[in-house]
Amino acid sequence: xxxxxxxxxxxxxxxxxxxxxxxxxxxxxxELNITEELIIERIQxxxxxxxxxxxxxxxxxxxxxxxxxxxxxxxxxERFEEVTQMLNDVPEVAHxxxxxxxxxxxxxxxxxxxxxxxxxxxxxxxxxxxxVFGFDKEVEYLxxxxxxxxxxxx
Amino acid sequence: MFEIDELDRKIIVATQGGIPIxxxxxxxxxxxxxxxxxxxLKRLEILKDEGVVRRVAxxxxxxxxxxxxxxxxxxxxxxxxCNKVGEAFAALPFVSHCYKRKKYxxxxxxxxxxxxxxxxxxxCDEYLLxxxxxxxxxxxxxxxxxxxxxxKKTGLRIKDR
Numbered sequence: 001x002x003x004x005x006x007x008x009x010x011x012x013x014x015x016x017x018x019x020x021x022x023x024x025x026x027x028x029x030x031e032l033n034i035t036e037e038l039i040i041e042r043i044q045x046x047x048x049x050x051x052x053x054x055x056x057x058x059x060x061x062x063x064x065x066x067x068x069x070x071x072x073x074x075x076x077x078e079r080f081e082e083v084t085q086m087l088n089d090v091p092e093v094a095h096x097x098x099x100x101x102x103x104x105x106x107x108x109x110x111x112x113x114x115x116x117x118x119x120x121x122x123x124x125x126x127x128x129x130x131x132v133f134g135f136d137k138e139v140e141y142l143x144x145x146x147x148x149x150x151x152x153x154x
Numbered sequence: 155m156f157e158i159d160e161l162d163r164k165i166i167v168a169t170q171g172g173i174p175i176x177x178x179x180x181x182x183x184x185x186x187x188x189x190x191x192x193x194x195l196k197r198l199e200i201l202k203d204e205g206v207v208r209r210v211a212x213x214x215x216x217x218x219x220x221x222x223x224x225x226x227x228x229x230x231x232x233x234x235x236c237n238k239v240g241e242a243f244a245a246l247p248f249v250s251h252c253y254k255r256k257k258y259x260x261x262x263x264x265x266x267x268x269x270x271x272x273x274x275x276x277x278c279d280e281y282l283l284x285x286x287x288x289x290x291x292x293x294x295x296x297x298x299x300x301x302x303x304x305x306k307k308t309g310l311r312i313k314d315r
Contacts, residue, residue: 001218001219001220010212011212011214011219014211014212015211015212015213015214016209016211017209017210017211018209018210018211020180020195020198020199020202020210021180021195022178022180022181022191022195023177023178024179024180024210025177036177037177040175040176040177043175043212044175046212047175049218050215050218051214051215051218051219052212052213052214052215053213053214053215053307054171054172054212054213055172055173055175055211055212055213056169056170056171056172056173056210057166057169057170057173057198057201057207057209057210058207058208058209058210058211058213059166059170059206059207059208060205060206060207060208063155063156063204063205063206064155064156064157064158064206065155065156065157070255070267084305084306087305087306088305088306091313093306094306094307094308095304095306095307095308096304096305096306096307097301097303097304097305098301098302098303098305099226099299099300099301099302100299100300100302101297101299103262103299105305106226106299106301107305107306112313133258133261133262134256135255135256135262135267136255136256137253137254137255138253138254138255138256138265139236139237139240139253139254140252140253141237141240141241141243141244141252141253141254142243142244142249142250142251142252143250143251144250144251145250145251145269145271146250147214147216147219147221147271149214149219
């Protein structure tokens with residue numbers, strides 16, 4: 001996928017965050033000497049073509065008493081699709097990835113109250129008949145996803 | 155821990171799936187919630203200070219930005235060296251998340267997890283070399299689990315009450 005310098009500026013700036021002001025796109029539009037309309041058109045385009053998966057506040061449930069837990073299951077290959085579907089229907093499953101390993105399904109549980117984590121694990125074990133391995137976080141060294149975009153027109 | 159109140163909950167429920175892509179997005183959200191934009195911005199500001207809101211942002215799709223190699227690198231390092239290695243990994247620009255996690259002795263002996271993102275395998279191999287160099291004295295064994303498919307990505311969903 002090709003991005004011009006406007007795309008690169010929008011994607012790099014707003015990955016880091018939008019200001020909490022009435023017109024959050026004003027500052028960048030002035031810097032780029034373009035209209036705010038053009039910026040939102042581009043962002044809508046990213047949404048439509050799934051260049052971005054979300055636009056909005058990112059919440060950290062841990063700070064409000066919730067919890068996240070990284071979990072893995074060893075899913076027999078012939079049951080992979082079935083188990084994927086089962087987990088898709090579980091609201092506590094926030095992300096789920098297929099990975100090339102004996103533990104081939106890795107997902108993150110997110111709950112509003114940390115006491116609900118154990119139950120969510122047990123429910124998934126009952127639902128799938130497979131053992132859920134939870135990888136409790138003991139120390140957090142870094143959480144900061146930033147994927148730089150380079151312009152191809154400069 | 156920050157106790158969210160009824161209004162915070164309403165704001166979270168209304169925005170967790172995203173906000174309108176418009177020139178004045180907060181005004182649109184405030185209108186939907188039947189509160190003033192000022193109040194909404196003030197609450198978001200407080201939630202941000204408390205860490206409940208990390209930021210208001212675009213969440214990119216790794217693959218569409220060209221980051222097709224997203225590896226979960228897992229490392230078994232000597233227990234006493236975990237913090238040293240974790241902190242050194244956290245300082246690398248291509249690492250997005252880094253944690254020490256629970257082990258399952260005999261079944262899963264990796265204690266350090268670090269997510270790396272690259273545009274091709276060669277780039278990731280280069281990153282792995284840098285990481286191995288950092289922890290060479292403390293490393294027992296490591297492995298990289300690349301994601302081969304996103305099965306679900308919705309983020310958090312708080313229930314309306």
